[in-house]
Amino acid sequence: MFLVFDVDDTMYDLMWPFQMAFENILAEKTTVSCEELFRQSRICSDIVLEKEKQGLILPEEAFFRRMQMTCEMKGFAITREESEAFEREYRDCQTKIRLFDYMKEVLDYCREHQIPRAVLTNGSRKSQGRKLEVLQLERWFDDENVFISGEVGYHKPDVRVFQHVQEKMAIQCEDAWYIGDTYENDIVGAHQAGWHSIWLNHRNRPCPDVRSLADIELKNKEELLPTIQRLIRKAD
Secondary structure, three states: OEEEEOOEOOOEOOHHHHHHHHHHHHOOOOOOOHHHHHHHHHHHHHHHHHHHHOOOOOHHHHHHHHHHHHHHHOOOOOOHHHHHHHHHHHHHHHOOOOEOHHHHHHHHHHHHOOOOEEEEEOOOHHHHHHHHHHOOHHHOOOHHHEEEHHHHOOOOOOHHHHHHHHHHHOOOHHHEEEEEOOHHHHHHHHHHOOOEEEEEOOOOOOOOOOOOOOOEEEOOHHHHHHHHHHHHHHHO
């Protein structure tokens, strides 16, 4: 059994930095809730990431374009000055993120029991590398076991990024388990690669498919460790 972990909103509360920036910059500008805007921003982030990868958006324009698209889809406009202020607040709060308590327990358990593991996350080396450093993931993952889509050249749900991890880690697809919070990127991508998956649906989002492709769906984060323990016992 080989565990591969997502980072954003799986290992830490991705919405917290967004919420702090929202309350300080945008709360009085719209009646849209922070959670609704946050969900939309994640969709727009994937769209902008793809355009950036294709060379259609410059890296320095990516955050503004993401926020511009997010706000437009929710019926209001954001100025470049507001977006820059939002980004400053957002980036500052990102330097203060902390692992979910449940995730620290999971990673400590994996380290103690020498369970093979890796990280696979979407984004650039600059942005994701900063998060990995703040979260101190080097305590649980060697550098060669950390995969960032911007460096690999493909991003989830592209099956090739999962295959890249599989090849580098020298594992069989039937032994790989991906743990992530986003159905479209994490679960669909893992399924298409022939991996098993645990959908950590702690925000209780509806499944876009009639039947979920996840092997296991958890709505309570605290269930992850006992679930992993059961899978390990079963594998043995």
